[in-house]
Amino acid sequence: MHTCISRGSSYSPSGSIEYTPLQLAAKEGNYEEVEFLLESEENPLDTGPDPALHLALRKGHVEIAFRLLEKGANFEIRDSYGDYPIHIACAKGLLNIVEKLSSLGCNLEKPNSKGLFPLHLAAKKGHIHIVRYLCVVGCNIDARNADNIRADITALKYGHQDIADLLDRLRHSGQRDHYVRQLVPTTKPAFRLILRVLGHCAVGKTAFIKSLHAGLFSSLFKRSSSLQSNKSRPSSPITTQIEMDVTSRHNSLTFEPPIHYHSTKGIHIQNIDISGVGDVTVLEFSGQENYFPVYHNFLSPSPNVLTVILFNLEDSPLVQIQQVCFWINFILARQPADLLPSSYGKVHLVATHVDLTRTPKNQNGEWISTDAQKTLEAVKKLIPHVYNLDPNVLIVDCTAPACHGFKQFKALLASLKHASSTLSVGNWTGLMESIVTLLGNLRKGFEQFPVLFKDDIYEIIRNDVNPLASDDHIEDALLQLHKMGEVFYTGDLVVVCLTWLGKNLIGELLSNEFISNARTTGVYTADDFQACFTECDALGTIQLMESLHLCVQCLVDDDVEYEFPIYNQTETLPGLWDAHDPRYKSDETIYGGIQLHTPPNTLHLLFSVFSHIQVELRKATLNNQSIDNETDLYQWFRGSKLSTDNFETMITLNKPQIPSEFIEVKIRGSESFTSDVFHFFNQVLEIIDQAILIVCPGIIIEKHVLSPHELCIHCPDPYVYDPADIFAATLDAESVLDIALYNPNIDIHESITSLIMFGDADLANEIEWGCTLKINALPAPVKLKVCGLLDPPEPQGKDWCLLAFRLGLESEVIASLDLPHTSRTMRLLNAVDCTIGALIANLHDLGRKDVADVVLRSAPLVHLVKNSSLLD
Template identity: 30%
Template sequence: DTHRGLFIQQLRPTQNLQPRIKLKLFGHSGSGKTTLVESLKCGLLRSFFRRRRPRLSSTNSTRFPPSPLASKPAVSVSINNLYPGCENVNVRSRSMMFEPGLTKGMLEVFGAPSHHPHCSADDQSTKAIDIQNAYLNGVGDFSVWEFSGNPVYFCCYDYFAANDPTSIHVIVFSLEEPYEIQLNQVIFWLSFLKSLVPVEEPIAFGGKLKNPLRVVLVATHADIMNIPRPAGGEFGYDKDTSLLKEVRNRFGNDLHISNKLFVLDAGASGSKDMKVLRNHLQEIRSQIVSVCPPMTHLCEKIISTLPSWRKLNGPNQLMSLQQFVYDVQDQLNPLASEVDLRRIAQQLHSAGEINIMQSETVQDVLLLDPRWLCSNVLGKLLSVETPRALHHYRGRYTMEDVQRLVPDSDVEELLHILDAMDICARDLSSGTMVDIPALIKTDNLHRSWTDEEDEVRVYGGVRVVPVEHLTPFPCGIFHKVQVNLCRWIHQQSAEGDADIRLWVNGCKIANRGAELLVLLVNHGQGIEVQVRGLETEKIKCCLLLDSVCSTIENVMATTLPGLLTVKHYLSPQQLREHHEPVMIYQPRDFFRAQTLKETSLTNTMGGYKESFSSIMCFGCHDVYSQASLGMDIHASDLNLLTRRKLSRLLDPPDPMGKDWCLLAMNLGLPDLVAKYNTNNGSPKEFLPSPVHALLREWTSYPESTVGILMSKLRELGRRDAADFLLKASSVFKINLDGNGQEAYASSCNSGTSYNSISSVVSR
């Protein structure tokens, strides 16, 4: 009975608040993240004696390059660094890929060394994710997670960057860069965070999130740029208001961005500016901790037991939630239920003691020691400094190569983990080979088709682009696309008729007589898929293109659930002629042509017309006749992100009545107005989106098409919403019957992970 009483007591909340939360830092290499953390850790006395680290630009010009505007070739220099091989692509095409006023800044968004990032060994830069528990003076205890700005590590960030609304996310950028680059670097990281947060269902009023991530913007190097500062006062940056306004307009609905930009010298730990930042962080920390559940004695007991469990686990720090529950019940408290321990695991995750890993391939897996995977394994495996095997330039390794890179790990278990995280693809047909696309160094291998044309061929292709924020795709997404394509080809090549070649930002696939290029283009802002095959193999080309696009869309949906993408179509005629740049047809082009009852588009660069069927399905009339086009696609196909955007635009009351109420009347659903009118009844904590409810109801009718919705929005005077649909809607949907589906599946089975971490851990 005494023990029972103690066990019950352990489960009761105490007066103790959660001891720490996570502070995550993001920013480009050289922006000053590490220096900022060291300064925040400094006490008043220590700050007087702290020696400033010598400025690296005097000794190492690759760490802090001169401003990209200082020399002529800066644009291609900075593009080369982040996305080598993307500098020659269709910048001049009529693809509207750049937003007005942001073009120059976007091209130079990564002001950085002129050579490949893999080659720029720098022992002072952060490796992967550096994690430390630290007391930040005047702020409190934190688990500090510093994410390296080197793009080689981005492919592992999706499991760690935005998985905890109780964290503070600090985005650091340098004032040494021109304003456009500053803005675009901030947009890149905000888009990075936004893209990782899935849409919550049901969609809330105005598309709002229940717990948006807390974000603080910090501008460094104010001292070097001679930003004016009155004696004893704060730096006064003249563009802080415009930068904040721009990013809050774009991301204010998705992220909780602090309404002050903190301008400082990252090395001046005792300055007034640093004190203002400390006060702000302390304020946010107090707000977050006050809503975190209080500690239990059991949670405190587990924290003190974790070091011994980590030691016992040795080379593999992963554990299933079931195992965690069993161990706690067996060793610490037999009365703790799974519900109790899920809650405690969430609290340990919030404090940075463990990391809960969740995705489609990873369910309820606990990383007992985040440092082991984030700093040690990934830091060594993806580091630019590690000497590698002779064939490293292709990113292909043997199990022994990987074992040499991380000698303290169980390599078999580790590869299961990396495979489930889409960092590597195991080639089971060759037994021991592993593809790690992030480590590829071969550049520009086959960026375009060869010219020999022995037979008549058909060409076609698409470009997948973000709908809203034109910034490079986050999270090394192209590396993950390469991993999934490798996996698919390894499955196909068991039959001996498929082959894949990888290079930096590209891959080439040969599959049963058809050839396919997948390229990262437009400075990392688009993924292009080009297919060619024999005139007699049109349907095979259609299926291959559709299969690879599905693979890309699946990777996007699972890794970046908050990123809305759309397909633009490439001119088949110009692909056939190997013409650069290639004309890009956008959804609006097809919708306009459909409105005019036309079935072709004008290639303004070539001065000729191209038919819908040649652009979208290689002129294959069997496929074209079974497909739905743009205006005729059923509105139930509008995805959640599109619906959420419409909720944002149409939920708030409009002074002229041009909101969801009138739209409901126009769509013949007046009953919904009374049901969802927010003026009725008492205010609730959660208000559902009336637009989401309206679309759900209206799309249950067979005649509800995207075209009708657009015309109703225009009648309502809501051109903004109609134009958004025009930009975001898909224009071609193949409606295959049962037999077609079967043929499709057998000829184009897209790759899925052989392992999920959960299955590995439970084994």
């Protein structure tokens, strides 16, 4: 929309100065207008006495100022006040403009017509970040203005002691050059090799790490003692016939440590020096399930991480496969699925306890275990989409550091370290070096509670390390140190000792003992919490728990309390979903529900997410923007119920059992509120999706629909419509709204309107059907799984290339997708412009029912127009 000013008319603000349309638009902050005028070329950029650039800066319209500078606005002219743009930017504290001007070669040390330097103006207005910048780029801090006054005196005069101190320190310490040099990135890459060790309880993780950094001499002692401890264990000889069909078996995963066994608590994080490799940060994750809700914080993908998954060769092949599959799915769920393969670190399987099996050795002393290799092959078949999974299994006796497996592993670490050092990770700076030294002191000084507020650590770094470090310098350094495992940085808090975080905090507060002694409601005041956890300051601990999404502050009868869903052991109350509740008894009550399943044979993934969902639900009810503030939320172990006057919804987590686990969300309300019920249900699903995204961004969720009719008559086990069946029906139907699906439980057909829209066909205007959505609406984890299935060339040639051809891509485009080291299928899915429905149809035609099924089961069934989504 362009007003009359764009047509060339001008305006005189006081009758004396006539502004051009460009000046006026710049002054008023009308970016669109400025853009339009700049395109039209008739508008001179630098008309005086107040050019558009100066006017925009005076009003703080930074984006417009950038655009004008890009278009070549002159920054070496003064306005009617006698200021150059640099003076206005410094006085206004516009750091990015000062940086931009500097990069364009602007003179930062010229006085304005009043004889004030940019430094003086920044000092006068108290913009210490500008003062720091000007000092870093070399401005003369001794320059005197027209009144013969230095900038530090100006700062003092206007009450900015911090600036005066900074300039004073630079003048007297003689360290200014050193500080500046510290901020310049070196050519050394900022990285440390990180080793993550995962596996069930007692598979040998601790022993593995100990042996890894043990000297040969000490290993002799360890070997003899561990042999003693193990000799008494019955050795179960491995069956040679590996059970491939893990899927039809019962769930034999258990996360309990053996009785009378001191299991690792939390996450054991240490920096160790491995001979021939050097410094490695090692994270050993306990195999106990109660710790899983925090592991995502430590499992983000990174090219300089090696993840090892340990399994015990003494276990049956079925158990080995189930355990390894569990951990691989666990990692995949916690990593975003849309990165380049090179962004994920390597994954290696390690078979332990080989010495207690009858595995033969070759001449080199290397164990040759076909059983271990079969486990790997079975896992690869079940989960084909794992990037960088090593094709070999490492076979070790964890108690024998001198064994061949450890030599192989150290060689692998050394080569990874060598390869990673050439990766484009961040660059090392002198600032980071000094912060690492500072961290050593902070760890000693804050031994009891090594957690600092972000603002405090910024201040300490400036006081003790470098007063010229900008917010960006410090932020970058902390993020890099977080990636290297030196600190844990949550955005508001910085934990300076990871060992403490993993062991003393997570290890204690999420331990079975703490949980079983915690309040059953999981709700504490700060004082109550302090009484239970005396090791550290309760409020600080709670704050850290909040930043890990483990607790949420709430008001109970006007008192501040904290809810920890991980501690909530309250039993569900009878009558929470009472069939005889008078409010929901009439024929006019509508019911609906869905189950969020993880794909078949992936178990124990949703347990870690559920407490986060409960935190998010509480936050949503407190924050009336996302959920009506009249909503009442009641939460118990594995369940939450949200109620309003007119409808209620219940969210529960079922016990994991083969074939899968699920979260169930059901809702009921009065028919006269159908639209509200529909939207409320949708909001709850969004909150759940949000929590899932925080913990498991790489998880695939299938949304199964519960029979509304059976929900209404309160059948204990209502029929669940498979998402693939519903999706397939929408593909085949002439008119989607005419679809009805058969419910064998009660021998009736239920309409798609009742399944998806609570029976209100008008709501169809608010949704788009999944089959009509474009492929890019497929969640990234689904795309990744499709890639895992389509990337390996099919023996009969039914692979990604044929699919690309069928989807109408030209042969040159197909050729351009055919690059090594990346997934061709992923390139195809990102390049092609077709609907999910067309993709499924073509996969069927290609004979790839397996891939089509993945899409049918996990593609969004519908998408809500108007910025929100239902069931996607």
